[in-house]
Amino acid sequence: MRYSLLAGGKRIRPALCIAACELFGGTEEMAMPSACALEMIHTMSLIHDDLPCMDNDDLRRGKPTNHKIFGEYTAVLAGDALLAFAFEHIATATRGVPSGKVVRVIAEVAKAIGPKGLAAGQVVDIANEKNANVDLELLEYIHLHKTAALLECSVVSGAILGGASDEQVEKLRVFARCNGLLFQVVDDILDVTRSSEELGKTAGKDLLADKATYPKLLGLEKAREFALELKHKALNQLSEFDESRAAPLYGLTEYIASRQN
C-alpha cells in the first residue's frame, strides 16, 4: 500500500478536493481526510489497472508496478485494502464537518468508483481493447467513467465539505467532467508524442495495442483543438466564483492542459 501510494504522482485529486472546499470558505483541515482517501482510491485503481489480467503494465510513475515488486496476490489485496481504508479514513478522521455531510461525501466517492463509475469505465475499456470500431461516443463513455468520475467526486466532495449549494455543486460537476476528458485527451496526446523516460511509464503503448485514442480518431491536430475546447468549457464554469479563491482550480486546469508527463 505504501509503495504505490508514496511512489509520487501528481496529487491532482487531493488538490481539487481541497481547492473546492476552500472555494466555499471551508478549510484544508476539513477536506484533508477526503483528499487523502481520494489519492488512496486513485492508487488502488492504478494497482489493479496494472495487473497482468488488466493492462499488464511493468512501469508506473517511473517505478516497477506493484505486482512486479510484491507479486500479484499482494497487489490485488493492497488495492482492496486501500479502497477500504479510504472509506475508514473519511469516516474516522474528518473533523469540523456535520456527519450528514460526511455521509454525502462517502456516497459521492463510492458512487464514482462503483458499478456506475470507475469500474464500469474499466470493464468497457478492457472489453473494447481489440475492438477496431470504437467511436468517439464510446471513447467518451470510457473516459467519463474511468477518469472523470473520480475527478468529479474529488471536486464535489470538497465542495460539499466546504458548504456549497446544490447549484454550485452542479457547476463544479461540469468543470470536473471537462477536466476529466481534458486529462485523457492530453494523456492520449502525450502517449504518441513523448518517450517512456519523459512520461515515467511505457510510451507508445496505445499505438502498439491499436487502442482507440483521441489522436487516432480525430488526428493529432483536431485532438489538440478538442483539448483547448474542453479547457475553455471547464474554465467557463468558474466564472461566477470568487476569482482569487478559484485560482487553484484555474491553475489545475492550466496544469492538466499543459502537463508534459
Place this chain on the structure above:
Amino acid sequence: MRYSLLAGGKRIRPALCIAACELFGGTEEMAMPSACALEMIHTMSLIHDDLPCMDNDDLRRGKPTNHKIFGEYTAVLAGDALLAFAFEHIATATRGVPSGKVVRVIAEVAKAIGPKGLAAGQVVDIANEKNANVDLELLEYIHLHKTAALLECSVVSGAILGGASDEQVEKLRVFARCNGLLFQVVDDILDVTRSSEELGKTAGKDLLADKATYPKLLGLEKAREFALELKHKALNQLSEFDESRAAPLYGLTEYIASRQN
C-alpha cells in the same frame, strides 16, 4: 456482481446484523442496507479469494467461480465494484438512523476489511500457505482477521444501528469473534469429513495443499472440543440480553456449530 452475489450462500452476516439491530429495539429496515452491504463485501472477498493468483478455486457455492465464467479482469473489477457499492448503499439507503451512527457503521465495516482486517488476514494466510510451521497463534491471527473481523463488524454495525451502549457493543464483539473462530474450526472439520458435492466447493483442498488447519494442528477430536468451547463462550456473552430478542443470535451460533456445508 449479480452472478456471485445471488449464487446462494448462507447470509450469516446480514442475519447477524439484523438480529443485533433488533436486539436493542431497532428495526429490520434500519439494518437492511448495512446487512446487504455486508453480503456484498463478503461476496467480493470470495471473488478475489478464488482468483488464480490467490486460492485458484474453480468451484464456489456449487457453481463455477466468477473468473471461470467472466474472466479474471471482470472478476477483479466485480469485486472492486461490490466493495464500493457496499459503502454507497450504506450511505444512501439507510433510513431512520442519525448520520453520526451511519458514519460509525461505515468506519466499522471499512476497518474490518482493510489493512488491519480481512486484507491482513488474506495476506498472512497466503504468505504462509507453504509454511509447514504455522502454529495455533498464527492460525488464530489469520482466522480472526480473515473470517471473524467481518462477522464482528456485522454484529457491531447492527448493534450501533439499533442503539446499543458501548459496553453492549463490546460483549457482542467477543460473541462475534468466538463465532468467527467457531465458523473456521467447523469449516476445517467439514473440509476433511465431507465430499465436494456435500460442501458445494472443492473438499479436501486444505489437506491437499498441506495447509494449517485446526484438525491438522489439534487432531480431529480436539478440534471438535475446541469448537464446543468456542460455542459456549459465544453463548455466554448473550446471557445479559433479553432471551427472546437474542434468540436469532443463539440460533446462529447453533447453526454455525452444527452446519454440514
